[in-house]
Every structure is written in C-alpha cells, then in structure tokens.
Amino acid sequence: MNLITITIDAMGGDFGPKVTVPASILVLKKCPNLKLILVGDELAIRNEINRQAKGEHLNRIEVVHATEQVAMDELPSVALRTKKDSSMRVALNKIKEGVAQACVSAGNTGALMAIARFVLKTLPGVDRPAILATLPTIYPNKEVRILDLGANVDSSAAHLYQFAVMGSVLVSGLDNIKNPKVALLNIGQEEIKGNDQVKDTASLLTDSEVINYIGYIEGDAIFSGNADVIVCDGFVGNVALKTLEGSAKLFTYYMTKAFKRNWLTKLAALLAKPSLRYVKKSMDPGRRNGASLIGLQGIVIKSHGGAKSAAFANAIFQAVHEVENNIPELIRKEVETRLEDSE
C-alpha cells in the first residue's frame, strides 16, 4: 500500500480551518495510507486540530505555515503576482516539489486555476486545462462528467477536442468504463445546428479513433444518463451548471409555497419531510463536491466555496481517487499516443 500525500489549502472557502480541518480528519480516519499537509495560519489550524478527538490519524497531519491567503473576490492575476506566500500557492508548490501528489482548495476558482497553471504547467500536448465536475442523472446510480465549466471562454474546436480526450480518460480511469460515451453540448434550433465552434468540434470527434463520440446532446438531456462525458465551452458549461443551481432554488421556493397554503398542506409537509430531505440530499452538489482542474501536471481539486465538512471531505476523497488512478499520467500517455498517431 503506497502512501499518498495530499496538500490542503486550509484557509480556502467561506469557513477556512473550521471546515478544512474536521474534513481532513474525517478522511484520514477512512484512508490509512493517506498523509495530509494542511497549509495556512498555523495557529488557527492547530487550534482546530486540538478540538478534535485524539488518535493515531493525527500523526498523519503535517501543518505548514503560510502568512497570506487569497481572497474569494481577488483578481486571479493579482493573486498570482502578489500572494507568493498564500496558503493556496504554498499548497500547490508542494506538488511541484514532489512532496505531494494532489492539492485540494475551496478558494477562489480563478486564482486556483491561474496559480496551478503557473506552478504546475499543463501536460505536454494540452493547450488549456479545464474544470470538470460530476452531476447526477435520472438513470439510477449513474453520474455524468461535464467539462469545461468556466476555465476557458471562446475555446477553439481543438481545445474542445482536448477536453473530450481528457474527460474520456478520466472517466475510464476513475469509473472503470471502457470507451466512455462522449457527447457535445449543442442546441437544436439552427439550420445545421449550433455555432461554428461546435460544428468544427463535431467533425474532429467524428473522425477520432480514440473517442467514443455519440453526437450532440441538448441542455434538457444533460441529466438523461445517455452520456458519460459532456463537452462544452467554459462559458456555456458555467451557465448550464449555474442554471441547474438556480432551478433548484426555484423548486425549493415553489415547494415551500405549496406546502404553506393551509393546515392540510402543512400536515402533508410534515409527513413528506423525510422524502423532501432525501430529494435535497440526492440533488445536493456537496455530495459530488470536488471539481477537477484537469490537464495539469498534477492533481488539483476545487471544492465549492460554501462546502461544509462532509462536502469538503468528498473533495479530498476525489483527490485520493485521482491519485490512486494516476489520472494526469493516463492523460499524458493518451495525448502522447494521439500526437504520435497524427504525425
């Protein structure tokens, strides 16, 4: 059993060490071969550690002090230029130094991407890293991976093609699916469908021998379970993801309104409570918390900024899973083979 080392940006997210420390300990208890390096304000981190129940797993925590932290609304370029001793930067450096195999942060997404890209660099043959997340589907026990979710706007067809390769490799590596089904997010309105970006990507994917391309998919089929990987430009993907979040709020609003109408509906609400909680839990983005910054020479996982301990722990599990399956190496090999083929 190989020892895995992961760094945690302990100051990132809306709650900092109050969430990152309990989450880290939760994961350490479950993964005996894991070591975590918590980076940030040492005093604050130690205080949180001291609140936890003692045990062997505490020996597998190392605390590394960092004097700064990246603000959630800081411009990525400013964070990259000025925050050399931020918890985020120091945590990412540990991968570069070969001390850790992955980094998890709930901090500023743009800054995390900018710093990770600067510190780790992209894999050879990969032009742009992308953000990949996991979403639920209406097919029992089936999830779907979607990328890019906002790392890149105005992506070219070649970029989207690379996203397809990376998504495909990640899914076969993590979920053990051979030839995962890759779809391209499009609309059904236009003459010969979609914009130039999508049409050009479609012809690249159709010609590809390494990708199991199943064609276009529309927004209403994202959750259909028909595809294993959905590829789109970061602008479009981000709008889709956020619209899903907005829809959830809309449903909750109408649900609350519906159950508050009279005493009978209030009684029904009481009885329906466990079921509604079940729905909320099933749809909860925290359950699938942990987006991959894919295409880098190292594993970087972005947690939702508002994640609580259980959700942040899921992001760490996602990192463990990617380390165990050596995702960047799989992508590197695939891209290399593909480049050789096309020469």
Next chain:
Amino acid sequence: MNLITITIDAMGGDFGPKVTVPASILVLKKCPNLKLILVGDELAIRNEINRQAKGEHLNRIEVVHATEQVAMDELPSVALRTKKDSSMRVALNKIKEGVAQACVSAGNTGALMAIARFVLKTLPGVDRPAILATLPTIYPNKEVRILDLGANVDSSAAHLYQFAVMGSVLVSGLDNIKNPKVALLNIGQEEIKGNDQVKDTASLLTDSEVINYIGYIEGDAIFSGNADVIVCDGFVGNVALKTLEGSAKLFTYYMTKAFKRNWLTKLAALLAKPSLRYVKKSMDPGRRNGASLIGLQGIVIKSHGGAKSAAFANAIFQAVHEVENNIPELIRKEVETRLEDSE
C-alpha cells in the same frame, strides 16, 4: 373596441387541429373582439370545429385551406424553399397581406423563424430577430423575459444590444414597467469576467441612455427576480432554457424515488399530492407558453410543440396582448429614435 385578427397555423405542433382548434375556441370565448383565421387541412379543422359546442364565437372563425405542412424535423431552408402552400407559410402571409395582425404556430421553430423573416422582414434598424420567452422567478408574481433563446448563434455585441432594446420595449409595453431592469447573462470565473462578446455588449449597454442596464447576472440568478429582461446569445440562452427543463425532470425523478421508498412515504405522497401538483403547475412552461419572435414587421408567437389546448391558448393570449400593445410599432419607434440620436 377594435377587432383583432390573428392567424393560427392549425397543423403545427405534435397534435395539430386536435389542440389548435379547441384552444382557439377557448380564446374566442374570452375575447369578444377577436377573430381567428385557422389555416391548414380544411376538412380536419372543420371536423374539430364540429365537435365543439355551438355558439356565437364560432362565427368569428375563418378556415383557410393549405395543402402542405412543415414537418417538425424539416430543415428551415428546405421548408422555406419548397413549402409555399404550408399552413405556416399561408398563416404568415396573412400578416403580410394586412389581413391579420399576428400569427401563432406550434410548428418547427427554425422554419417558423426562417419563413417569418422572409415573409415579414425585420423592422428597420433591426439586424436579427430573436426568440423571447417568459420564465418564473422566486419573487412572488414576478416573471422574467429572456432573449435570445436560439434564433441566433455567434451574435455580435451590436446584436445583443438590439436584443436588449427590443426586450426592454416589450416589457415596458406589455407589463407596464417603466425603465425595465436589463441584465446580461455572464459567468463569474474569468479574470475580467466573460467572453469578448459579453464584455463588448456590457460597454454598449453601460453607455446607453435608453436602457436601464443593471449589469451581469449569472445562471443561478436567472430566476432571482432581480432583472426584468435578461440578454444572451441564442446558443447560451437555449442551453440555459433546456437545462431548466432537464433540471425539472431530474427533480421529478428524485421526488418519485423519494416517495416510493416505503408505505409511510407512499402515504405522505398521497397527502402531498395537491402540493406537488401545485408545484408542477407553477413551474409548468405551458403556463407561460408563447415565445415571441421579436424584431419582425409583425407579431409571431411560437408555442411549445407539445402544448395541450390550455397551453396553446396561452400562446394565442400572448399574441392578443402584443397586438393590443402594438409591440412591433413600439420597437420601430424606439430603434428609430435611437438611430437618430446616434447620428
């Protein structure tokens, strides 16, 4: 009380006259100053009319025979070139001939847009018509209009600016809102946010004196009720709209699963049924059925293809409402004034 005449593409949509005829009669009963011209297979239309209860309102129906119909999956360019006597084309011609003030169709969106554009032409100063729909928000009794939903991809900043003007005029005309709040759909991830298209549009909108521009909005705030009009490229808008539809299916799936777990949850489901029906009804796109093809020299309303009678009737009501407020004329005036100002 002026007489309003509207043409109905009686063959459009998944159900044709079986839906369009009862819907037409429903609206005629409520609008005593309305006359409807039903275009399509005369025999099929008459058969449906004969099934309805007799009454004065039947005198306000005229049936016009058309020998062809546009298939739901037909290429717009093919429909435009070859289907000269389709119910859709003949119905649109009636506006051009000055016989009707609006047309309602549940047919092929792309074909409807292509034929409407060819027959009616765009308003002077408008480069591209757009598709505008109405969505619910979490703010009580507040709806939001969003455009474009798929008529245009790769829109320029100038096009998006025109969409903003048209949406703004429509909302002030129909909803009696002075200086409606206009937002631009964007993402929050990038350095200085968004793609070039959005950034360029933002500066046009910021400089505008006719538009009450409130800034960027992200996908999760579409339903927040903060904006009266949301502007986006047709590709992005279509993905957002379809994602909302997909989310609804996802919620329904989890809800059904949640209530089927055991006898207690099944009992709760029974009691909760009226509330869940209420939610479904509130969210039902049919309630707000009737997207406007805005920017044309005439009023064209697109109904959802799968609309039942009540929903299709709502699309006709939308047409009546736009005729009463003379929306194309309001847009023409606004665009004219704006063009003069910029000279």
